[in-house]
Amino acid sequence: MAELLSEGARVLQRAMWALIVLSILALGLAFAGTRGWVARDSIPSSLLMFGGSLFGALYLGFKAHRRALADRERDSSQAMVIAIATQLGRQDDAMLERIARKGGPAAEAARMILSGRRSGQAGSPSANRATGT
Numbered sequence: 001m002a003e004l005l006s007e008g009a010r011v012l013q014r015a016m017w018a019l020i021v022l023s024i025l026a027l028g029l030a031f032a033g034t035r036g037w038v039a040r041d042s043i044p045s046s047l048l049m050f051g052g053s054l055f056g057a058l059y060l061g062f063k064a065h066r067r068a069l070a071d072r073e074r075d076s077s078q079a080m081v082i083a084i085a086t087q088l089g090r091q092d093d094a095m096l097e098r099i100a101r102k103g104g105p106a107a108e109a110a111r112m113i114l115s116g117r118r119s120g121q122a123g124s125p126s127a128n129r130a131t132g133t
Helices: 007-035 042-088 093-102 105-118 125-131
Strands: none
Touching: 007 042, 042 105, 093 105
């Protein structure tokens, strides 16, 4: 199965679950205080701990969700640039220069192709045209 969460989002998700467990334990301590199993003085502090850990878990869950979406967006953007670069690889340098000036993902792909051609990578269309192959 494909990875649904990036490593950063996975770390945040683990921390969120740890805080959820802590909040359940704190709620259990408050319940035990109401039943008289532990000192009644522990009820306010355990409820405060419950609220704080639950709020922290919600915050980390929200942050993990945002991180996962941002990472997924970045990955799809990189894949789109590669796909555009494969299509633009057939264009001549003048056309690529015009595309690179416009901006956006196509411009990024055009700049990648131009830098590759300028560095003299073997197999590029401009290198093949220069050698006559």
